[in-house]
Amino acid sequence: MTIAPDHAQQGASHLYRAMRDFVESTDGTLPGKFEITREGIVLDMMSPVRPHELTALRLRKRLEKVMPEEIVAHTGEPDVEVVPEGIMRRPDIMVIAEADMEGEGSFDPRTLVAAVEIVSRSNPDNDWVGKVRDYPLIGIPVYAIFDPRTGTGAVLTDIHSTPDGPRYATRKDFVYGEDVTIGDWTISTEDLPRYSDEAEGGGRS
Helix, strand or coil: CCCCCHHHHHHHHHHHHHHHHHHHHHCCCCCCEEEEECCEEEEECECCHHHHHHHHHHHHHHHHHHCCCCEEEECCCCCEEEHHHCEEECCCEEEEEHHHHCCCCCECHHHEEEEEEECCCCCHHHHHHHHHHHHHHCCCCCEEEEECCCCEEEEEEEEECCCCCCEEEEEEEEEECEEEEECCEEEECCCCCCCCCCCCCECCC
16 A cells, blocks of 8 residues: 655645636636546536436436435535545536535535436546546445436446445446436436437536
């Protein structure tokens, strides 16, 4: 095991804080969605607004219809953050107990029941690679991915230790039209929109 010296850890902390300050300064002033990983700042510039947002809306409504009242499918701010790991992410949907939303600052990702992402056309690897790596590392127990490019998705669960760090042990793939189980709840994926071949517009991804 390699342990970084104190000055190296402090340097990493200062770098993360500088990136965090930059991301905060851009909120509402630049297009796209900024997130932070160990590799640096990630930006999704472009996404078809309507299919992405309609998918998020329909998934949120379907989840909240079957979940108990105290659990919500939250689609807004704030982000989830683990400063020691240098990770700040902004899931499209956060399944979380309403009580765990109280307080100030970022959400503790370990309080999430699940994170749901709708894959953007501009940077699909952010959802299929980067977040598959980061979400188990910061303790999100269930990660569901919906991909409007292909009409497919996957639910990843069962965090376990590997030589490369925590990873999901179980992956269940699905195609649009099938029922999918996220946590303890099963919802339909019927009528979820797909990205068309038309030019994209700018927007949240």
